[in-house]
Amino acid sequence: MESIKLRKITSVWILAVFVLFIVSIVLGILMRLNQGEIIKQNSVTFYTNMTTHGLTMIGIWFVAGMAAINYLMERYVKTSYTANMIALVLTVIGVLMFWATTFIGKFHAGWTFLYPLPFKVMWATWATPLFLVSLTVLGLGWLIWSISLMTQILRKYSISQAFAWQHFKKNPSVETPPFILISMITLVGVIACLLAAVVLIVLFFAEFFSNGSFVNDALLMKNLTYFFGHTIANEMLYLGLAVIYELFSEVSGTPKWKTTWYVAVAWNCTLIFILTAFFHHLYMDFVQPEGFQIIGQLASYLASLPAAGVTVFSVLIAVYRTKIKWSLTNLLFFIGVAGWVIGGLGAVIDATISNNVVLHNTLWVPAHFHTYNAMGNVLFSIAFFYWFSTQFTENNIKSEKLTMATLTILLIGGIGFLLAFYVGGADSVPRRYSTYPAEFTSAAPLAVIGAIFATIYLIAILIFFFNISKRCLKVLSSPS
Numbered sequence: 001m002e003s004i005k006l007r008k009i010t011s012v013w014i015l016a017v018f019v020l021f022i023v024s025i026v027l028g029i030l031m032r033l034n035q036g037e038i039i040k041q042n043s044v045t046f047y048t049n050m051t052t053h054g055l056t057m058i059g060i061w062f063v064a065g066m067a068a069i070n071y072l073m074e075r076y077v078k079t080s081y082t083a084n085m086i087a088l089v090l091t092v093i094g095v096l097m098f099w100a101t102t103f104i105g106k107f108h109a110g111w112t113f114l115y116p117l118p119f120k121v122m123w124a125t126w127a128t129p130l131f132l133v134s135l136t137v138l139g140l141g142w143l144i145w146s147i148s149l150m151t152q153i154l155r156k157y158s159i160s161q162a163f164a165w166q167h168f169k170k171n172p173s174v175e176t177p178p179f180i181l182i183s184m185i186t187l188v189g190v191i192a193c194l195l196a197a198v199v200l201i202v203l204f205f206a207e208f209f210s211n212g213s214f215v216n217d218a219l220l221m222k223n224l225t226y227f228f229g230h231t232i233a234n235e236m237l238y239l240g241l242a243v244i245y246e247l248f249s250e251v252s253g254t255p256k257w258k259t260t261w262y263v264a265v266a267w268n269c270t271l272i273f274i275l276t277a278f279f280h281h282l283y284m285d286f287v288q289p290e291g292f293q294i295i296g297q298l299a300s301y302l303a304s305l306p307a308a309g310v311t312v313f314s315v316l317i318a319v320y321r322t323k324i325k326w327s328l329t330n331l332l333f334f335i336g337v338a339g340w341v342i343g344g345l346g347a348v349i350d351a352t353i354s355n356n357v358v359l360h361n362t363l364w365v366p367a368h369f370h371t372y373n374a375m376g377n378v379l380f381s382i383a384f385f386y387w388f389s390t391q392f393t394e395n396n397i398k399s400e401k402l403t404m405a406t407l408t409i410l411l412i413g414g415i416g417f418l419l420a421f422y423v424g425g426a427d428s429v430p431r432r433y434s435t436y437p438a439e440f441t442s443a444a445p446l447a448v449i450g451a452i453f454a455t456i457y458l459i460a461i462l463i464f465f466f467n468i469s470k471r472c473l474k475v476l477s478s479p480s
């Protein structure tokens, strides 16, 4: 049973994620309005907003997933409140530092801060080192948190049990809950990519302080950057999936999901292949050894298909011809899985080398990753937030009806916003342009359509925010 302290800190995470999400959506809408020529921002403001939006979004949906698995993990093992608190404090400090570099220092190298961009200083000179320090602070907090959760799992389960290897054979003597298996697989990936970020930051600092006597290898830096960036962006989705495996059956009133041999095999495959799928970001780097490009394509299929296959299978089996108790929580899970699969298909299309020649760096890229984030992972986390908030406060019917209406608004807004990206991508509109060249006639009108639908999506998020945060505030004000 979780402690009151854990309930309170989880409430703080939820409130912080929601507030930062709303600000980041507004930045996203401003970007689309600028691309649609409805407002006029100078390019520094546009790229500052893009950098703030991108990194904040990745950060908040990662911590949202971590806060959710930390809360649910207490059902199986004792977790460390101190590690959770350290991560919270360092996240707040890291985000404030990062926002200072973008909003005050005008740092705008994009969330991928691809080498050597951070050294091509077109912003305050202090902004580059402070940006790197902010990443260090965030990475340190998240590393401590991830290692702590993994250590707690390994205190109760042996390594082979944590990875559910005993499930490869029939009738295992010990059962590993799917939640523990997926959390373990994900934490390994998270720790690996955070360690890569440490190496990356050390290399950046080494060059920064060397006064020109040390210059990094650009290809190595790009490999490290995408190993970190691609992996964390994918692992945060898997945190959401761990939550689904734990809660979907519970809220639906159906038997609890178990680890079967195919669930164990699929998630172990995911562990291996997710760490090499990032090579698909380097298809256009022709100096990259060709073998890595082939690994990139194969791993992109192998990382996504087994996990998606077993999850979709499990969800469909759970709902097909079964009377289940639908609530906002499992509806959000269900729609989120659909968003994840559709975005995943978009990603696999782009990760196929022959297609990438056409789609590389077009709006197809934000199209697919916004699909599995804005209509996938975000919904997994909001489902958890909603479920969590209704555990400790009474749930009246009226608010239930309102939340169902909110879901419809969310769907309309989300689908319209994403379609504007997909159609632009299919029409070869490039990504990351603050204003589009006149040759791309469809680009500006599509951006306006994107902004309108994104505003509808924002309305739904605001309603969820007021509804859920009210209950979280009650949890916070309850006696300890």
Ligand code: HEM
Pocket: 025, 027, 028, 029, 031, 032, 050, 051, 053, 054, 055, 057, 058, 061, 110, 111, 112, 366, 370, 373, 374, 378, 417, 430, 431, 432, 433, 454, 457, 458
């Ligand atoms: C309705 C909500 C959202 C809006 C309006 C929005 C809007 C945008 C826009 C306009 C861009 C720039 C696209 C371009 O390359 O031209 C962008 C980039 C990006 N967005 Fe979103 N977005 C939203 C939600 C999200 C979510 C939920 C995530 C979660 C991870 C996210 C992560 C990113 C990232 C990582 C980038 C790339 C930034 C870069 O290239 O440095 N966005 N978004």
